[in-house]
Amino acid sequence: MSAAALIFALLGLAVAAFLVARARAAAFAGRRVFASAADRISSIHSRPAYHGWYVALWALVPALILVLGWSLVGEGIVADRTIASLPAESRPQTALDRQAFLAEVRGVVSGQLAGAFNPSADAAVPVYRSIKTQWSLVIAGLAALLAASGGGFAWLRVRPHFRARPRVERFVMVVLVLSSLVSILTTFGIVLSLIYESIEFFRRVSPFEFLFGTNWSPQTAIRADQVGSTGAFGAVPLFWGTIFIGAIIAMIVAIPLGLMSAIYLTQYAKPRSRRIMKPMLEVLAGVPTVVYGYFAALTVAPAVRDFALSIGISNASSESALAAGVVMGIMIIPFVSSMADDSITAVPAAMRDGSLAMGATTSETIKRVLIPAALPGIVGGVLLAVSRAIGETMIVVMAAGLAANLTANPFQSVTTVTAQIVQLLTGDQEFDSAKTLSAFALGLVLFAVTLCLNIYALSVVKRYREAYE
């Protein structure tokens, strides 16, 4: 029996347990002849539904944990047993062989393969099948036993004065705490997996070379006899490319446009035009990045190259930093605009009114009063925008190219951290080569930098908010 079928059976059982126990508790509440309404209320501690939940949870949860645990480790156990049952000489030797062997066995068992290529795998098929059936039956039996004993135990405790509600509520509370642990686990998972793989990488390449080297060519020789580079992992051109595209070109586009949009929307636009223009910016924010990337690669990049050639720059690349940066800037406009919008609206109206009452025009008020007062908030918003821009992947993957140049010429091709991560991890490479591992080191740098930027920017914004509260 498959895990999914078992889970459905258990769920059905739990529903049945709920209904039966609720009916029994309801019978307690309704059966007796009551002297008074107060007596009727005090005759049963918890409402019938809680008794139902109590029994259902006892019937479901222990068995469910067993089944889920089995579906995580079961496949491995069955595989181990299958291989152990084979004669020693036909067992697969290396880990890679083992994987191929098991893939063949599973393919035959599930009917996707007509027959195994490897004769010993063919022989293992009936063994695998019988071991799997055996174990599935054992687990199904255990689950049924757990469900029955759990449900039975709970069922025996269903009495009028049994305090079912606090127990069910305690369980709900535990589930709430457990689910809030998921986000902590995710954070730790990210940090640990990045650090673990990065340490593996820094065993092969010195951190000093990685952080300060200026030569990036991660192609390593796969075979020993191959003529080729040993790989150079100086990531400075990548860092520069990321900053050049994400923090310089994109911001040159996004800051003026976003800021002026926010000013116009908050200070000048009539409510009606605001209702039209604001959603327009939101649509711009909702367009998936892959669409921007396609637009950058297909429409903007050739236009930029033609422009560069027309003004006499001969070495213009069709994967220029400018094209990727400009499109990324457009993508960031709504983000900058909404952050600036929030900061400007947070400035107390008294400051604005005071300035206007002194005879300043609206633009003078904005330039001399509102923007200086809102500056910390705006700067915080821009920093958040930078952090988003340097973590952006698809635009640079599709439009920025892969040449690790250390150049300040916007018409040339540069590459970024995110583009390299995608490039390094989507080829066919064994997992623990320096080339693949370097992607995790880049990811660690990216994670650390965006984290610092975010924490700093949020604290700036927070301090700014508090100043006006």
Place this chain on the structure above:
Amino acid sequence: MSSARIQTDWASPVMQARVRRRYAKERRFRFLGLAALALAGSFLFFLLGTIFSDGYTGFLRTEVKLSVEYDAFELGIDRSAIEGAGGENALNTANFQGVMMAAATARAQSLGVAAKDIVSDGAWLALREAVRENPDLIGSRVDVWVPTSGDFDLLGKGLVERDVPEANRPVSDAEIAAFDRLKAEDAVRTTLNTTFLSMADSTSPELAGIWGAAKGSLLTLAVTLLLCFPIGVMTAIYLEEYAPKNRFTDLIEVSINNLAAVPSIIFGLLGLAVFLNFFGMPRSAPIVGGLTLALMTLPVIVIAGRIAMKSVPPSIRDAALGVGASQIQVVFHHVLPLALPGILTGTIIGMARALGETAPLLMIGMRAFVTDVPGGLTTPATVLPVQIFLWSDEVARGFVEKTSAAIMVLLVFLMLMNGLAIYLRNKFEKRW
């Protein structure tokens, strides 16, 4: 002492000029603001306009009329074989390719080009469908409309610039001449491209479809929703309603706020290192994609859920507690139902973001070339944005319109989801 100060004469020419200057500055500034918005808007319209004008032809295809002889001998089957027990099998083994080839070659020779220049590699599928519907066709000769080759498809849609030199365009002069002759004979037409809407990826643009990727997206998002909605809502409930103020709660809050700002590609690295390499889950599978996107969407739902619950007034909690509800009952019977529209809006927005996400899915191998519509959660699949990315890399000219058409499909899905979110917000949102 203040009598020494001369009162400003606002009517003097100097001051008048100054006021005019200030007002001009004001107008300029205001215009700059409007120009910035207009520029942002025109980017948007240019983007959508380019996509639409490139992409609408992707939903169409060109067909050519061929006279096909369904020769029973050539096919290797007859009527009785189809109507018998193994009919489906007989159809699948029948030599429709050969019949198609014969018909196309006959036509192509009269036009002076090769058969593969006229008809698509998959044109014989149309013949098989026709016979499946009507077995009586076997043994007869009929005119059939079949999909054209990629080059003829471009010609039929007018996407070939005929005045550039022959070497610089994908279509040769001979093909153009042949196409024009067919056109003059009314033997080509343009129809709705059902292949595009019902099939999966392919190496030839005229056979490539979007349905495989769309179904991959649906499966992936189903996993994402099933995981991150309950966990996100429960986390939001705990943090907003029950969590005591201590170190542990701070740690949860900090990690959620940080996760919300972590670049999406980092989640891809997490998925690769943990789900694929540590737990050994299958590559390219919707379940792994769904898990990865769920971790990414979780903070969005938690933050939206907390805002929604914060906006439920405390008086409701107090009233419920006052009539004897327990802490849990207060939340599950009163706060949660009132906050649900806000939570759902946040969830849909988070889902829309997950639908448009590409980078983390590239990391876990969902860029595989998948020619079958995915059947389950563990079979290799691709998703809409990744399909767009893959097609945008294709060299064949016919994939440009397919990419744009796929983008249109993706944008339609996104618009539907966001429209639903806006509708929910307007319909159910309460202001206290």
